[in-house]
Amino acid sequence: xxxxxxxxxxxxxxxxxxxxxxxxxxxxxxxxxxxxxxxxxxxxxxxxxxxxxxxxxxxxxxxxxxxxxxxxxxxxxxxxxxxxxxxxxxxxxxxxxxxxxxxxxxxxxxxxxxxxxxxxxxxxxxxxxxxxxxxxxxxxxxxxxxxxxxxxxxxxxxxxxxxxxxxxxxxxxxxxxxxxxxxxxxxxxxxxxxxxxxxxxxxxxxxxxxxxxxxxxxxxxxxxxxxxxxxxxxxxxxxxxxxxxxxxxxxxxxxxxxxxxxxxxxxxxxxxxxxxxxxxxxxxxxxxxxxxxxxxxxxxxxxxxxxxxxxxxxxxxxxxxxxxxxxxxxxxxxxxxxxxxxxxxxxxxxxxxxxxxxxxxxxxxxxxxxxxxxxxxxxxxxxxxxxxxxxxxxxxxxxxxxxxxxxxxxxxxxxxxxxxxxxxxxxxxxxxxxxxx
Numbered sequence: 430x431x432x433x434x435x436x437x438x439x440x441x442x443x444x445x446x447x448x449x450x451x452x453x454x455x456x457x458x459x460x461x462x463x464x465x466x467x468x469x470x471x472x473x474x475x476x477x478x479x480x481x482x483x484x485x486x487x488x489x490x491x492x493x494x495x496x497x498x499x500x501x502x503x504x505x506x507x508x509x510x511x512x513x514x515x516x517x518x519x520x521x522x523x524x525x526x527x528x529x530x531x532x533x534x535x536x537x538x539x540x541x542x543x544x545x546x547x548x549x550x551x552x553x554x555x556x557x558x559x560x561x562x563x564x565x566x567x568x569x570x571x572x573x574x575x576x577x578x579x580x581x582x583x584x585x586x587x588x589x590x591x592x593x594x595x596x597x598x599x600x601x602x603x604x605x606x607x608x609x610x611x612x613x614x615x616x617x618x619x620x621x622x623x624x625x626x627x628x629x630x631x632x633x634x635x636x637x638x639x640x641x642x643x644x645x646x647x648x649x650x651x652x653x654x655x656x657x658x659x660x661x662x663x664x665x666x667x668x669x670x671x672x673x674x675x676x677x678x679x680x681x682x683x684x685x686x687x688x689x690x691x692x693x694x695x696x697x698x699x700x701x702x703x704x705x706x707x708x709x710x711x712x713x714x715x716x717x718x719x720x721x722x723x724x725x726x727x728x729x730x731x732x733x734x735x736x737x738x739x740x741x742x743x744x745x746x747x748x749x750x751x752x753x754x755x756x757x758x759x760x761x762x763x764x765x766x767x768x769x770x771x772x773x774x775x776x777x778x779x780x781x782x783x784x785x786x787x788x789x790x791x792x793x794x795x796x797x798x799x800x801x802x803x804x805x806x807x808x809x810x811x812x813x814x815x816x817x818x819x820x821x822x823x824x825x826x827x828x829x830x831x832x833x834x835x836x837x838x839x840x841x842x843x844x845x846x847x848x849x850x851x852x853x854x855x856x857x858x859x860x861x862x863x864x865x866x
C-alpha cells in the first residue's frame with residue numbers, strides 16, 4: 430500500500446479529477462484506491478461514486494449555502510465540502526461524524542482558512558436540509574444531477590419518459606453474470622447458489638444470464654475463478670443471442686474490447702471457423718486477451734482502425750456475421766459510469782455520430798452477400814441509433830432490415846431499450862442483412 434490517505438480526502442481529490450479535470454472515474458478510482466488502507470477502500474469508493482453521481486444536486490446545495498464560490502486555486506476545498514454534503518444527503522453516516530470528519534479533512538488538507546466555513550456549511554445544511562431539498566428537487570437538472578443539455582436532449586426524444594430515464598440512470602446497477610453451460614450446467618449452478626444462500630434471479634431473454642441480487646466481489650462469486658462465470662450486463666449478453674451464427678462461419682467482433690461479447694460468442698457458438706476480435710486501443714485489446722486467457726478461450730485478436738480500409742487489418746476478405754458494438758455516448762450505462770454525464774458534451778456526441786457512420790460504411794464492405802451485421806450501442810440517443818441505421822438503409826440499396834422486434838420499420842429501425850428496461854442497461858440493437866448476389 431502506498432502512503433495511506435484519509436478516504437474522505439481521497440474522495441475529494443478524486444471528485445476534483447473527474448468533475449473539474451474530466452478524467453474517467455474508473456481510471457481515477459483504480460489508481461487512487463491504492464492510496465488508502467484496505468479497510469477504508471469501500472468507504473472511499475462509496476463516497477467518490479456518490480459525489481460524482483449526485484454532483485449536480487450537491488453543487489446546487491453549495492450554491493445556496495455559500496455566499497460566494499471558493500476560488501479556483503482552492504478548488505480541493507470545494508470538493509471537500511461536496512463530499513461532506515454527500516455524506517449528509519446520500520449516505521447513512523451519522524451527521525455528527527460527517528460534520529467532524531469534514532472539518533478535520535479541511536484542516537489536514539491545508540485549508541485552515543476554510544475550517545470554520547466547513548463547520549458552518551455543514552451545520553447550516555443540517556438545519557435547512559428539507560428546505561434545500563424542496564428547492565433543488567424542483568428541476569430535473571438538480572434533482573437527478575444531469576447537465577441541462579443532456580436533459581433537453583432526453584426530453585426532446587422521450588418526453589414523459591424523461592424522469593424515469595433519469596431516475597433509473599441514478600440507480601445502483603444490478604450484478605449480472607454469464608454462465609458457460611459447457612463448464613457447469615445451469616440447474617447445477619443455480620443449486621450451487623442456493624446452497625451458498627446467494628439470492629439470484631434468471632432471465633427469459635438469455636438462459637445463461639443470472640442476476641446476483643446481493644452483489645458480491647468477483648472472487649466471491651462461485652466458479653468465477655475457474656472461468657465458468659463472466660460478469661456482463663444482461664443487455665450486453667442479449668446482443669450475442671441475436672447473431673445468426675452457424676458452424677463454419679467467419680465472424681468479426683468489431684470494436685470488441687474489453688471482450689465480453691467476444692467470449693460469449695466463443696462459448697455460445699463453438700463451431701465457428703474463425704472469430705476476429707478487433708479494436709483500435711492497444712490497452713483495451715490487452716483486456717480482451719486477459720479475458721480470453723481467464724476463460725481458457727482463444728480467437729484472432731487484431732489491432733486496427735475500423736474507419737480505415739479493412740484490408741489494412743482484416744486477416745480474411747469477408748465475414749458471414751459481423752457484430753459492430755459501435756463507439757457511442759454510453760448514455761445507456763450512466764448508472765454504471767456516473768461520470769459520463771459530466772465528461773460528455775453535445776459537441777462530442779456529434780463527433781461520435783460521424784465516426785459511427787465511417788465505421789458502418791467501412792465494415793459493410795467486408796460482409797459477405799447474404800451475411801448479417803448486428804449494430805449495437807449502449808446509448809439511448811436516437812441520432813446514434815435508429816437515425817444512424819435509417820440513414821444507412823436509405824444510402825445502401827443492398828442493405829435490408831432484419832427486425833429484432835415486431836415494431837420496427839425502415840423509418841424507425843432497431844430495438845431501443847432504456848436503462849433498467851427488461852432488467853438491463855440502456856442498449857440499442859439493429860440487424861441488417863446484405864442482399865445476396
